[in-house]
Amino acid sequence: MEHITLSKATAADWQTIRDLARATFFETFAAGNTEADMAEYLEETFNDTKVQSELQVADSQFYIAWDDKTPVGYLKVNTGPAQTALQDADSLEIERIYVKSSHHGKKVGQVLYEKALEVARHQQKKYIWxxxxxxxxxxIRFYEKNGFVAFDKHIFKVGTDEQIDIMMRKELE
Structure with missing residues (x-):
């Protein structure tokens, strides 16, 4: 963990974000989804054009976690109209925290979460969701350990499969 650093992603980092997004999503969810659904989701969500476009959204920020010079995870946070569901001016959405499986258990996710918390506090948000x-x-355990509580559910599509996401939030002091 002593070698983990964060950098704020810029438009020039699109390939790093794309590669991390595809690799970490696949590692995390391939076992629970069909090959066809995974392929469709990865192509629709993490294609070159879409990733480049997401990096241009003013109300979104990406951060890359590095182990020395190797990217091992990333964070995407949204505010205002960039939020995927609530779009509450008082909130910050953590849309993605993903870490390569090689770095699970090494506190990379915690470092990324703490960056999200820092961004939310700096922007004087009342809660994170x-x-x-x-x-x-x-x-789910990770977020509960960090003070999040479930408040609703919504549909999240992976390919043709409609899955249930638990919506969680944490009030900020």
Missing amino acids: LGVWEENPRA
Whole structure:
């Protein structure tokens, strides 16, 4: 963990974000989805054009976690109209925290989460929210450990499969 650093992603980092996004999403969810659904989701969500476009959104920020010079995870946070569901001016959405499986258990996710918390506090948000797949107990435990509580559910599509995400939030002091 002593070598983990964060950098704020810029438009020039699109390939790094794309590669991290594709690799970490696949590692995290391939076992629970069909090959066809995974392929469709990865192509629709993490294609070159879409990733480049997401990096241009003023109300979104990306951060890359580095182990020395190797990218090992990333964070995407949204405010205002960039939020995927609530779009509450008082909130910050953690849309994505993903870490390569090689770095699970090494506190990379915690470092990324703490960056999200820092961004939310700097912007004087009242709470942070996110959606997490109901069949991802590791992530649910992580967020509960960090003070999040479930408040609703919504549909998240992976390919043609409609899945249930638990919506969680954490009030900020």
